[in-house]
Amino acid sequence: MGMSSTVDKIMSAALGLPTQARAFLAEKLIESLDAEGGAELSAAWREEVKKRCREIDEGLVELREAEDVFARAYSVIE
16 A cells, blocks of 8 residues: 555545544644654644634634635735
8 A cells, every 4th residue: 555545544534533633633733743843832832723723613714725815915015
């Protein structure tokens, strides 16, 4: 089984999890990326990530495509 197949299976399983479990998993994956750089995620940033995940889960924020956000940001500075 190749890496792509393994990733596909993990992704499929993760997407089948309840919302809170997906948010928790996403937080842990992000923390693992930060840990590779040698810097530990601060308590304040961990709380911010939890707050943002909660806001998304509760529908309190409007999600936008990153491509649109960056296009708008770059148009302002040009």
